Amino acid sequence: MNTLDCLVYISRSKLTHEISAQELADIVKVSAFLNAQASITGILTLQDGYFVQMLEGAPAALDLLMIHLHFDERHEDIVVVARERISRKQTVGWAMIAPPANREPHSQLSKLLANPSASIAPWRTALLELVADPA
Numbered sequence: 001m002n003t004l005d006c007l008v009y010i011s012r013s014k015l016t017h018e019i020s021a022q023e024l025a026d027i028v029k030v031s032a033f034l035n036a037q038a039s040i041t042g043i044l045t046l047q048d049g050y051f052v053q054m055l056e057g058a059p060a061a062l063d064l065l066m067i068h069l070h071f072d073e074r075h076e077d078i079v080v081v082a083r084e085r086i087s088r089k090q091t092v093g094w095a096m097i098a099p100p101a102n103r104e105p106h107s108q109l110s111k112l113l114a115n116p117s118a119s120i121a122p123w124r125t126a127l128l129e130l131v132a133d134p135a
């Protein structure tokens, strides 16, 4: 059976506010291309000056991506806040997805950023809500 991990990290964005939406779109585009080759899927958002990214995939593939991420100068102070073994992905089909640029900040995600949970579940709930179609 294929082993799968889910991890969530937060990092401080170094993007200037004016161009952050376009830069985020660029990151998502490149990430989706690269992640597809590594069978990684996930969600990325930028809120309160922090990136929050949930990544799902093979443990070794996630370890390798985290090394690349540490060298990326578009962010700093990367902290993996939660990492768990999972039996199935919640982000199948999303090599990388971000909420629409005009989406309101998610209040629960702001609370999590202020007081990070070591459990995946609350992050996953907030991120899935952010990318869900508005009712």
Ligand SMILES: Cc1cc2nc3c(=O)[nH]c(=O)nc-3n(C[C@H](O)[C@H](O)[C@H](O)COP(=O)(O)O)c2cc1C
Pocket: 027, 030, 031, 032, 034, 035, 044, 051, 053, 065, 068, 069, 070, 072, 074, 075, 096
């Ligand atoms: C916030 C953020 C999230 C990123 N997410 C991913 C990702 O999910 N997958 C990926 O391959 N690269 C991602 N990148 C880009 C990587 O940091 C890196 O540029 C990319 O893997 C190419 O690696 P290289 O520049 O060493 O060739 C992300 C970058 C940032 C700033």
